[in-house]
Amino acid sequence: MPPAPGDREARRKDVSEAVWQVLAEKGFGGLTLRAVAAAMNVSTGMLMHYFPTKRALIAHALDLLETRTAERPRRARPAEGLATVRTMLLDILPLGPDDTARNRIWVSSWDLALADRGLAADQAARYTRLRDSLRPHFVAALARGELGAGAAAPDQLAASAVAFTHGLVVQALFDPARFPEDVQTAMLDDFLGSLRAGEGSSGGSC
Amino acid sequence: MPPAPGDREARRKDVSEAVWQVLAEKGFGGLTLRAVAAAMNVSTGMLMHYFPTKRALIAHALDLLETRTAERPRRARPAEGLATVRTMLLDILPLGPDDTARNRIWVSSWDLALADRGLAADQAARYTRLRDSLRPHFVAALARGELGAGAAAPDQLAASAVAFTHGLVVQALFDPARFPEDVQTAMLDDFLGSLRAGEGSSGGSC
Numbered sequence: 244m245p246p247a248p249g250d251r252e253a254r255r256k257d258v259s260e261a262v263w264q265v266l267a268e269k270g271f272g273g274l275t276l277r278a279v280a281a282a283m284n285v286s287t288g289m290l291m292h293y294f295p296t297k298r299a300l301i302a303h304a305l306d307l308l309e310t311r312t313a314e315r316p317r318r319a320r321p322a323e324g325l326a327t328v329r330t331m332l333l334d335i336l337p338l339g340p341d342d343t344a345r346n347r348i349w350v351s352s353w354d355l356a357l358a359d360r361g362l363a364a365d366q367a368a369r370y371t372r373l374r375d376s377l378r379p380h381f382v383a384a385l386a387r388g389e390l391g392a393g394a395a396a397p398d399q400l401a402a403s404a405v406a407f408t409h410g411l412v413v414q415a416l417f418d419p420a421r422f423p424e425d426v427q428t429a430m431l432d433d434f435l436g437s438l439r440a441g442e443g444s445s446g447g448s449c
Numbered sequence: 450m451p452p453a454p455g456d457r458e459a460r461r462k463d464v465s466e467a468v469w470q471v472l473a474e475k476g477f478g479g480l481t482l483r484a485v486a487a488a489m490n491v492s493t494g495m496l497m498h499y500f501p502t503k504r505a506l507i508a509h510a511l512d513l514l515e516t517r518t519a520e521r522p523r524r525a526r527p528a529e530g531l532a533t534v535r536t537m538l539l540d541i542l543p544l545g546p547d548d549t550a551r552n553r554i555w556v557s558s559w560d561l562a563l564a565d566r567g568l569a570a571d572q573a574a575r576y577t578r579l580r581d582s583l584r585p586h587f588v589a590a591l592a593r594g595e596l597g598a599g600a601a602a603p604d605q606l607a608a609s610a611v612a613f614t615h616g617l618v619v620q621a622l623f624d625p626a627r628f629p630e631d632v633q634t635a636m637l638d639d640f641l642g643s644l645r646a647g648e649g650s651s652g653g654s655c
Contacts, residue, residue: 270560272478347563354476354560357553357622367624395639402620402628403636407609410616414608416563418573422608430609433601437643 257283258293262304263311267344270351274304301355305362308348315345324384325435328377332408332431337415338424346412370405377401384438391440400438407434463489464499468510469517473550476557480510507561511568514554521551530590531641534583538614538637543621544630552618576611583607590644597646606644613640 261282265274276294280287294300317334320327337343356362381397381404384390394400411430415422467488471480482500486493500506523540526533543549562568587603587610590596600606617636621628628636 269564272560273564351560351563353619354478354557357557358475358479363623367627370620370623371627391643393642395635399632399636399639402617403613403640406616406620406636407613407640408616409619410612410614411608413559413615413619414576414612417569417576421573421577426605430601430605430612433605434609434613436599437597 255293258290259303259307262300262307263344263348266304266308266348266351270348271301271304271355272351274300276300305352308345308352312345312349315341324380324387325389325438327380328384328404329431329435331377331380332404333428335408335412336427336431337412337419338427343416343419347416350413350416373405374398374401377404388440390438394438404434407431461499464496465509465513468506468513469550469554472510472514472554472557476554477507477510477561478557480506482506511558514551514558518551518555521547530586530593531595531644533586534590534610535637535641537583537586538610539634541614541618542633542637543618543625544633549622549625553622556619556622579611580604580607583610594646596644600644610640613637 258279261279262274264282265278269278276287276290276297279294279300280290283290294303315334318330320330322330335342335346337346352362353366356366378397378401381390381400385394385397390400395403408431411422411427415427464485467485468480470488471484475484482493482496482503485500485506486496489496500509521540524536526536541548541552543552558568559572562572584603584607587596587606591600591603596606601609614637617628617633621633
């Protein structure tokens, strides 16, 4: 008898969870049917029903990463301007275990993406969307007089904020003891503080 | 007759060049004996003399990356303080083809390094050295009064500068048209300008 639809759905979730575990531990470089099968304690043959090719497995992994990133819990965004930017960037940083796993998998995906024209274009588009999502809050910060008179254009501020945040992600992933939550947060606050009008590098929070 | 020592040395250089080409194009995820052999138009059997295992190939690739990074041409460092920091960070950014290839290979190596305890420790130590090399110039910048009164400690400024730079590297690798040399340089100058004493975000160069 074929499994009931509910069973198939449950099994599909188990497969996704196992793919995620393998990614979090070994990255895309270590993502194989064998590794996923071992994480689930099933045969690779069983997994071939889900992923007939390595490419299908990678496509599922990238989908999963995209979905889990979109659906991650986020902080409330009560304000506008630099305070909103701060909240959005805190939602990216690897401050807890789930955020750390997600970031670790994103960083891992860059090797894959840089070697594939289509995936590289996807990643470039993802960066454009991220900058575009920050941009209006820098526009608001300018309008509210939060930024220094010589502040760069909102597009460039958004690119700089993404640069700072992702570069901090990478350093923190390699050295979590050097970059615990409070250090990452203080660095973000100093970065944003340095953009503030007339304060130089304030070191304060938004 | 065995090849003369000079021939062996020349062949070794050819092998390294082929490894570099494969890395620049496909990253560590695409680094295989087969790919290197194809780049050299030789048999994989011939390459087995150099790299009996995949691990030996990866070790050579990492050595090559380390060596080529250490030996890359660098800008003169005429001044101290923030001007020196600027020069050091310009020497990291992917402003030309060689710098782009090297950065692309470094970013690719992160997937490998995050999955291997020893390589991750090497990368964490590399980040520590990079921050330590920047630190004295932030100390000098503070002593020279170049930084705002509320400036963060030199350790944290160094970590932020590395974060900003590496995050810019990644964005530029994925979208070189959006981040040509002048945009990267302007972003770096704005970043450093925002740290300057009493200017807020000055947008000027050091």
